[in-house]
Amino acid sequence: MEVSNEAKRIMVVALGKLYSSRTQRGGLRLHRSLLLTLVMKSARDMYHAAQSTAETQDCEPQNSTAENTTEPATGEPRTLPREEAVCSPSELLTGAENKENQCPSSPAQHSRKRRGKAAAEPDFLPCKKAKLEQASSPQQLIVSAVLIDYVNCSSELGAPPASMPLHRAIAAC
């Protein structure tokens, strides 16, 4: 559990640094953004590995909740890199309230969207996709666990920024 807590903390710090680097003088530093992304992936993989180990060690009745925490937790970091800028900027900041209004993160929707920074919509535009997806909303409730951590410590990390997918942060250079 310690590993997964540390992994979560590292991911949150990486997110904060990535967002704050957007307002840095001189523009986004590609090298730094890349290293932060790699750390996030590393932490995500370790978190996932720690969770699945915990899962197999737990007894049966607890499996359903563990699964819920595992899936979205791995889904969430994967969501970040894949999400195009179609979601509203307030998504990450008001995660607690907007959990059910969050953009759906299923891969099927992304394949329709052209990738590349030229095609990405500016993130100040409101989300155009249908926001309510009953099937995935229970996932969304727990997905935000990491994001809420970020929201809680965002005040220490600096000005709250607009939402920005991870890889777009790199592609924007």
Add this chain to the structure above:
Amino acid sequence: MGEDAESPKINHTFLRDYVTEADVISTVEFNQTGDLLATGDKGGRVVIFQRETEPKGESEEVGETGDSGEYNVYSTFQSHEPDFDYLKSLEIEEKINKIRWLPQQNAAHFLLSTNDKTIKLWKVSERDKRPEGYNLKDEEGRLKDISTITSLQVPVLKPTDLMVEVRPRRVFSNGHTYHVNSISVNSDGETYLSADDLRINMWHLGITDRSFNIVDIKPANMEDLTEVITAAEFHPHHCHLFVYSSSKGTLRLCDMRASALCDKHTKLFEEPEDPGSRSFFSEIISSVSDVKFSHSGRYLLTRDYLTAKVWDLNMDKGPVETYQVHEYLRSKLCSLYENDCIFDKFECVWNSSDSVIMTGAYNSFFRMFDRETGRGVTLEAWRESSKPRAVLRTRRVYTGGKRRRGDVGVDSLDFTKKILHMAWHPSENIIAIAATNNLYIFQDRVNPDHTQ
């Protein structure tokens, strides 16, 4: 300070300790003779120091070289100004990332300086004479009354106070989309390379509107990006060879004779990762922050976060020597990640005979390693503990065992005092160390030449 005794106590220490961001030195470089030393700072200024040549006198002791003088300010100029990229709405910092001197060909000196986007060639020349005795103009430059001119005189050059002029001769702009991290002058004396995160360009010193792209590692889809270029350098003797380091800890030697685009390396230098030391931060600490060819051209020196490594060009399986710079930080990587220190880019340098390597650390410490014995020594660049002409004493970081007086504990290290930039004189044991906004120059009086 007598007046302070009666006035209310005001703490002025914050004013003394406050360092203007613009004064932070960002690069240090000796020229090929070592007579000139250039520093660049975050404010875009370049300061050139010149070594004083002491006149040889009868009182000079045997064994003392004539050039045992100090370095004094020779010239200061504003190299780069803050700029703005209107297309991307991005500010371009004026910070000088690198300075490289050109080999001297005449009385003037030339240097290249670069910020994140633009490289400039500067001519540094001296003027110590001026023409006097014009026919039509008087001393102040006013035209003389023609009726007063009765004879013809030829203007004569008269000595005047020394004036150092620095003029921009070339501006190499619009060559880079990403941030320039290195420049390196070729041994052919005509070309130089500039490297950013994803591309390396080769320029001719005389042509500013064109450059050749010789390395391009930008993937078709930026989401597939896995590594960036961190440093690049031309071979000191072979004008067709250059090396570049990556954020993955690899080195690539490229031969420009092989093809126009050197995406395919001639040699890949990579050390297999030790699976036992894998952590969250393995990728960050393996990123190479600096690469330098040895003067002989046979070896490469690289620096990553915790170590300095020497590689033999003939062996690509791994480094031939590995030096632990501050291994005691390995257990502190998480805190160093949170306070951003893990992203610090330390430089490394060779001495003139390639027998000693040097690199920086924290707490104003820097390390020197003797390649023959493998032993390292820690020295400090800090005003409070060294007076001019005092002997530098070695320092130690306490990591266990018997604690000696003067040892510094790992938790007492000041991570804001980092030695990132340094230079070693090309032929003598003189080093220049940049510590935030201060420049320290240390000379070895006992063994001034590298041969001893």
